Amino acid sequence: MKSDIGMLKAIVGESDVSDELADLYVYSSDASVHQALPSVVVRPKTIEEVQQVMRYANGNRVPVIARGAGSGMSGHAVPIDGGIVLDMKRMNRILEIKPEDILCKVEVGVVNDELNRVLKPYGFFFPPTPSSGNICTIGGMIGTNASGNRAVKYGATRDSVLGLKVVLANGDLVKLGSNTRTDASGYQLARLMVGSEGTLGIVVEATLLLSPLPKYRAMGIANFDKLEDAGRAISDIISTGITPSMLELMDSVAITAVNRALNLGLPDVAAIVIFECDGMVKESVGHDIANIRKTCERHNGSGITVSDDPKEMARIYEGRKKLFPSLSRYGEGLVSTPLADDMAVPMSKIADCVQEIHKVAKRNNVIMSAYGHCGSGLIHTKIMMDPTKESQWEDAKRAVTEIYEYVYKIGGTTSGEHGIALSKAPSWKVEKKDSLEMMRAIKRALDPHNILNPHKLMDAPDDWTKATALRYNVRRG
């Protein structure tokens, strides 16, 4: 690889290639538990540069791993076999905004919140709202099919991608999808790329469907003394036909953590449900909020407060967005690890699943939080543990396996929004056993030399704790 650095420098320029160990070390991890060194980091600025890098890599059988902000939680950007990490953040131009067609075209290094800041004067927004929106790139969102807390109304990234430009493994550039809201014929290849975690091509440009900014918004919080009541309220709200723009659950572990880290002043109860409705007509928003309030009350929700004050709504929203990192302050010596972290279950099973999560945690000597975009059936868990103790990883491994076994038993799925990569692959392969060969065939067709983010998804190792080194300084005992 060393001798090839000059070739890469010739493509993107001297200052945008590094094989310094310090840089490789920083690019060896993301927000997951995994760590593996790349051979080189390359920062392309143009499509042509990406094409040239891919031609070189394909010819020399060098792995290529696309990376945005490196905020993925399952190890998507961790180069398990070394190779080239393509840092896509320099490709960050907003190319076109067409309000009349309700779409925009962007390079994939554009940051989600920055795009929305630019779209705001036009009266539009890009609907997916991952908590990491302040730093995550559109490319990363496409790779993982990110969604976020407003997916309950607006859907995930895949629902807002109309078309893509993709550089294939051999360096060819293809245009997939269209500029139109309907595109019925043939295989939906743009949609296939979304959520493929960089294993099928390097997405370089995206045509995105926008939504008009709602004129009115109101948010409420309901307290519950029993977790199962909160779960049933959520299920009931959705099944009665209301479409909130946000419907979130936080259990007592999550409440404690955000209060400690962010001083949010949330009540000390078993669970809270945060709900939000938005729309163009104030009365309609008020009507939906009132119905949600009634549903919560019916399920023993109490202390219900509703606000349409932008500052108060922003305070609660920011607190919710920062929940995952703030879990690292739950207890002395415990850190938050993104394990088994985003399963989705049928709406009717939310309450049961949340209760089971706590039972699994107790059985396995770890602390787990249950929270998430439960209005979409999505439950987040994080495992709080001492990552320096080898025995805690064994505990975590058992807990992850047991949780997924339960999730599948009740008809759920492995990942609702964060993707699979390495951490979730062993269980996901069990869940998707009937699809694996089809996926491998698609992968072989598009990437015959297996250079695009290899050994992820269906090709990931069967033991996530040994797939790569763990990024913590783990000691025996």
Next chain:
Amino acid sequence: MGAGHLTRLEGEMNTCIRCAYCFEKCPVFNERGWDSDGARGKVILSYGLLTGQLKPSKYVADKMFRCTCCRDCIERCPSNVNVIDIVSSARADLVASGFAGETHKQVVENIKKTGNIYGDAEVVSPLKEGETPLFLGCQYLSRPNKTKKYIAILEKLGIHPEVQKEVCCGFPMEILGFKAEFESHKEKFSQFFPHKGAIALCPTCTVFLKEGYGLDAKHVLQVISEKIPEAKLGLKVTYHDPCDFSRGLKIIDEPRKILKKLGVEIVEMKDSKVQSACCGGGGGILMSDPSLSDRIAKNRIRQAIETGADTLITSCPTCEQVLKKAATDVGGSEGKNIAVRNIEDIIWMGVK
């Protein structure tokens, strides 16, 4: 491996879940763009040094010293990770391994020899009898006209400051990784400044008197804001919050209250108050990487120009220095002009 300053921080570094939220407004990351340039990158590099996966090197040191220590990352971190503590400890280990920058070494030598960062024995305090201890700090020691102006303002407002011979607070030693030197210097400082409380002129010194020595220190603007009379200056300005002010001391309202009372209209910049963008002058990069410092300062000046105000006011001598230069450069190269002044000039206009 260095002197083990990072050892106590292993838990803190594990607490960092590497979410990258600290990227958002990191001035060095936004200028240079490598993940290793951002706050998260520096935490990861520090972890590598701690675990031995990285050896101390000039390359790592250059990365670690490219930090303005503006505290924006701490403000944004949902896990409340003290990134600056980690960075200064990593710097200390790198310095102990022989990777101190020449300009930084010179500053430390200057403090040891003369008591101030300039190494100039002629820089002395304007001694003055009074009731309330006033700590000037090196930046104001070297700017006697500014110091005299602040003393005159305080006298006008009925506060009688006492100025004694003083030595540097030692913050440059601490932040640049010369921790052993700082420990020796601490004793000397306490001999020169034996007070339990003080008014200080420099925001950075004020923070450090509190955090480094546990003193009951107040910044001079906190005191002035309680006594400022009304005036009608009729100016329209934008106000730059120094990092140590808005994020270190959490002083956001006081300078605005003073300016408003003096009849000055404030037009806020896009990044202001606790989210203020850095001027590029802190953390030692003004000495070790002046070009980077300059680029960050120009970004801030462009934000100031966008407000339409014709004057930027700040309350830190370092911010004033780097922003003045940047304003001149931007004015020359981009044809857009804005004046840069320190708040004491405006206050003096109102109370004299």
